[in-house]
Amino acid sequence: MELQDFTIKQINKCLKEKKFSAKELANAYFDKIKNTDKDIDAYLNLTQDLALSQAEAVDQKISNGEEIPTLAGVPCSIKDNILVKDEKCSAASKMLENYIASYDSSVIKKLKEQGAIILGKTNLDEFAFGSSCENSAFKVTKNPHDLTCVAGGSSGGSAAAVASNQCCFALGTDTGCSVRTPASFCGVLGLKTTYGSVSRSGVIASASSLDQVGPLAKSVEDIEIIFNAISGKDILDATSVEYKYEKFIENNKPLTIGIPKEFFAEGINKDVEKIVKEAIFKIEDQGFKIQEISLPSSKYALACYYIIQTSEASSNLARFDGIRYGLSKQNENDLLDFYLSNRAGGFGAESKRRIMLGTYSLSSGYYDAYYKKAQEIRQLVKQDFKKAFEKVDLIMSPVVPFPAFKIGSKVNDPLSMYLADIYTVPVNLAGLPALSLPVGKTNGLPVGLQIIANHFEENKILSIASIIEKLV
Amino acid sequence: MLSKEEVKHIADLSRLKLSEKEIELMQKDLSAVLDYFNLLKKIDTSKIKLETEKFVSTVNISHNFEDFDGLLGTRKDEAIHQSREVVEKLIQAFPDKKDDYIKVKAIL
Incomplete structure (x- = not known):
């Protein structure tokens, strides 16, 4: 079985034609994981019993002659901050090392209803705080294209698992870069979905005004199928909206693509710039109109993002106190000491930094200068995009200013790690959808093109991405 | 640069117990990031009105749906x-x- 060639529709076809069973397919992926994950470290936990019982149910349906949904029997991996009932969900933190999810997140419910096979839970930066997957409390996921380089983060395990054919597709979450950066570094596709399009119920919160669940896969068609399956209104997430994905219907007017000059400024790796520009030129050759645009507030977006992200994270992580679940040291007598020691022992260095930065930004005397100011700048960032989308249909840029970097090269300098997110965070601040699409390689390392659209216009992104996919 | 006392104060507010070594590292790391945040101070935002009265301020994104707020089913x-x-x-x-x-x- 050549796992690297499988798309979702091909698997569906083979299962229906009984070329192999869902169980045989799941086992083939488990074999692949066993043979390769010693080097990649994409998975934190395999959910073999669940996967095989799901596969048997799909096989039963097929042998009964029942119709099966498109995702039935398709093996996937799930980022370990998304709850799967009765399975461990650690968020790659010692705080939740032994935590077992008591319910399914809404996206998992949807995947299970379709019969998608859950192979296991993938590595991430602790609580999704990071851009390299090095902040996991348990392991560093390696880039399948160069094992000495990072896989990107925070959904690094999901991206590396897809890239090394350890699953057909994966789910990740994107708060500032976390689906797109690892997708770019590992050479797979990753979609950051519009804020409100996919339910976050049952997803361990990082920063609630920014977090979104998104798919990672190897083709535009697969991304479309998964997005279609997981999107829509959910009563358990008040920020989700009534939404139904519909394919983009091209009319006679060719789409206009905006190129923000600020995203090709100082600091970008020359090879990355060249590869991304070449992809854009190829699109121009197809008759699409290319237009330079300006997003003047984007230079403030990173600082704005890190104030908002850390503020919300410090608040969201206040729930981890060792009382209802999670790490709990019972050797303190006083309640305050009990809190202090559980949180000191449970959180890693980056989580502590973010909790403290957020607490500082929200604290008395600093709130106006940091948190309130950032909320105001967020309006400016949104206005920039609003104006841009009056003129253009889509915006294209690199995902990250450079390809995957060496493991360990940025861990001691948090600010330089944060700067990797410079092109991705404005999208989250504005709640927009954006795709990372692999368009080339430099020294063997993949480079992604970021395609950004207006709210709920994932269909425009996927329409143009399916054209570029064939050109590069 | 944040003083040790400031770092300890933030750690207390955050309900985190830090070792002496962690306090020193935090002094350096937090100060570098906070210096970077200061970039925002010089931007004039006096004309921006934050729609804080809406409970959905965090999701107050100008969606294409005209009646976006109405769609937010709580x-x-x-x-x-x-x-x-x-x-x-x-x-x-x-x-x-x-x-x-x-x-x-x-507690008591």
């Missing part, structure tokens, strides 16, 4: 009865318990 604030199976699972996760209750340290 759930009634009510306790929904859960099966014993769900309750058992939640209780199982309690680190310290007596019967179905969470045990906490004495």
Whole structure:
């Protein structure tokens, strides 16, 4: 079985034609994981019993002659901050090392209803705080294209698992870069979905005004199928909206693509710039109109993002106190000491930094200068995009200013790690959808093109991405 | 640069116990990031009005749907009865318990 060639529709076809069973397919992926994950470290936990019982149910349906949904029997991996009932969900933190999810997140419910096979839970930066997957409390996921380089983060395990054919597709979450950066570094596709399009119920919160669940896969068609399956209104997430994905219907007017000059400024790796520009030129050759645009507030977006992200994270992580679940040291007598020691022992260095930065930004005397100011700048960032989308249909840029970097090269300098997110965070601040699409390689390392659209216009992104996919 | 006392104060507010070495590292790391945040101070935002009265300020994105706020369906604030199976699972996760209750340290 050549796992690297499988798309979702091909698997569906083979299962229906009984070329192999869902169980045989799941086992083939488990074999692949066993043979390769010693080097990649994409998975934190395999959910073999669940996967095989799901596969048997799909096989039963097929042998009964029942119709099966498109995702039935398709093996996937799930980022370990998304709850799967009765399975461990650690968020790659010692705080939740032994935590077992008591319910399914809404996206998992949807995947299970379709019969998608859950192979296991993938590595991430602790609580999704990071851009390299090095902040996991348990392991560093390696880039399948160069094992000495990072896989990107925070959904690094999901991206590396897809890239090394350890699953057909994966789910990740994107708060500032976390689906797109690892997708770019590992050479797979990753979609950051519009804020409100996919339910976050049952997803361990990082920063609630920014977090979104998104798919990672190897083709535009697969991304479309998964997005279609997981999107829509959910009563358990008040920020989700009534939404139904519909394919983009091209009319006679060719789409206009905006190129923000600020995203090709100082600091970008020359090879990355060249590869991304070449992809854009190829699109121009197809008759699409290319237009330079300006997003003047984007230079403030990173600082704005890190104030908002850390503020919300410090608040969201206040729930981890060792009382209802999670790490709990019972050797303190006083309640305050009990809190202090559980949180000191449970959180890693980056989580502590973010909790403290957020607490500082929200604290008395600093709130106006940091948190309130950032909320105001967020309006400016949104206005920039609003104006841009009056003129253009889509915006294209690199995902990250450079390809995957060496493991360990940025861990001691948090600010330089944060700067990797410079092109991705404005999208989250504005709640927009954006795709990372692999368009080339430099020294063997993949480079992604970021395609950004207006709210709920994932269909425009996927329409143009399916054209570029064939050109590069 | 943040002083050690400032770092300790933020750590207290954050309910984090830090070692001396962690305090020194935080002084350096937090100060570098906060210096970077200061970039925002010089931007004039006096004309920007934050729509804070709406509870959805965080999701107040100019969506294409004209009636976006109307689409935000919120759930009634009510306790929904859960099966014993769900309750058992939640209780199982309690680190310290007596019967179905969470045990906490004495507060007073």
